[in-house]
Amino acid sequence: MIKIAVTADLHFGTRHTSGYQATLDLYSDLADNTPDILILAGDIGAGEEFERCLSLFQALECQKLVVPGNHDIWVRQGDERGDSFQVYDRYIPELCDRYGFHYLDHAPYLFSHEGLAIIGSMNWYDGSWGAEQLRLRVPDWQERLSSKRFSRGMHNDANFIRWDFTDQTFCEWIVRRFEGQLNRALDAGYQSLVVTHHPPLQELMYPTAEPRTLDELLWPAFSGNLQLEELSKKNLSSIPFVFCGHTHYARKCQLESLQGINVGGDYHFKRLVRLNWPTGELSEQTFGDAALNKKRPGRSHSPKSQVPLENR
Structure with missing residues (x-):
């Protein structure tokens, strides 16, 4: 059996006091009950906090995997790390190598004996x-x-994502890269566990009621894309699980044999989802006070619209 743990949206740093303590509590739980695989599914920490977060989890005696989130590739004018694409494709992978993390955006993680690809x-x-x-x-x-x-x-993202792409051209590029990795795994006969930061399926967005407000219409447009969604749904029988984050709202869905899980952590509390493979047994834990999130989502606001603008 492979024990897998997934978390997302750690937004590491002492600026968010309650969330920082929740991350330390999550780490302590992992240290006491260490999985075989730990996956950090994006928005790990902006700027220098990304490296500090990797440094915290480095000591865990397990395989550690990373996908970045949009906050992780934010840059300022003249950033010494380069533009957002250079941070995504060069700087973060170098940090992952330094701290013993596998960078999933560059290559899948394979369990050849178990026939499982992440x-x-x-x-x-x-x-x-x-x-x-x-x-x-x-x-x-x-x-x-x-x-x-x-x-x-x-x-x-309009202020701190700086690169030569449009959203459309980068989206096409990153989906094409993902598709190549997925197809190679499927051609080799692997079952594929998919982990993304931005949700791969609209069913993993937060729920809204009609009529939707302007912001409730806009947030999905800034959260995912039809290309990767259609690719995932075309391969339901070979993708038993997908995990994601980004929305700060825990959500599950079932599409035929595929189970989708949005981890759902937020600035002031963190969540951890554990999966035993191949039994499919799932368990979930919350660290910090999730009750502070009870107002979300409101009729006039999407979940993220209640987050201070500087934190988006």
């Missing part, structure tokens, strides 16, 4: 999850997608 991707968004409804209901929808402008404030 395929990972940061994943990205291209507006396709929200474009149809936005086109019908929001006159300036194209400008809002390009500027990432909400009813109040702006998505900070």
Whole structure:
């Protein structure tokens, strides 16, 4: 049996006092009950906090895997690490090598004897999850997608994702890379456990009720894409589990034999999902006070719209 543990959205650092303590508590639990595999599914820590977080988990005696999140590749003007793509494709992989983590965006992790591949991707968004409804209901929808402008404030990816891509061109590139890894694993006969940061399936977004507000229409557009969703649904029989984060809202779905899990941690509390393979036994733990999250999602706000703008 392979014991796998997945967490996401650690947003490491002492700036978020309760969340920092929750991460330390999560680490202590892992140290007491160490899995065979630990997966950090993105938004690990912005800037120098990313390395500090890897340093914390380095001591665990297990295989450690990483996919980055959008916060992990934020850069400022003149950032010595390079632009966001250089951080994604060079700087973070070098840190992972230094601290003993396997970077899933560069290569899957294979269990040849068990016939299991762990395929990972940061994943990205291209507006396709929200474009149809936005086109019908929001006159300036194209400008809002390009500027990432909400009813109040702006998505900070507009400020801190700096590269030569558009969302659409990067999304196409990263899905193509993921597809190549997935196809090679499937061609070799592996069952594939998929881990992304941005949700691969719309069923793993937070629930909303109609009529949706402007921000509730925009957040899905900045959370995923139809390309990777369709690829996943085309291979349901070979993907028993998908895990993701990003939305800060725990969610599950079942599509035929595929089980989807959005881990659902937030700034002030953290979550850990454990999976035993191949039995499929799942367990979930929460560290910190999740009750602070009870207001989410509200009728007038999406979950993330209640997070301070500087933290998006």
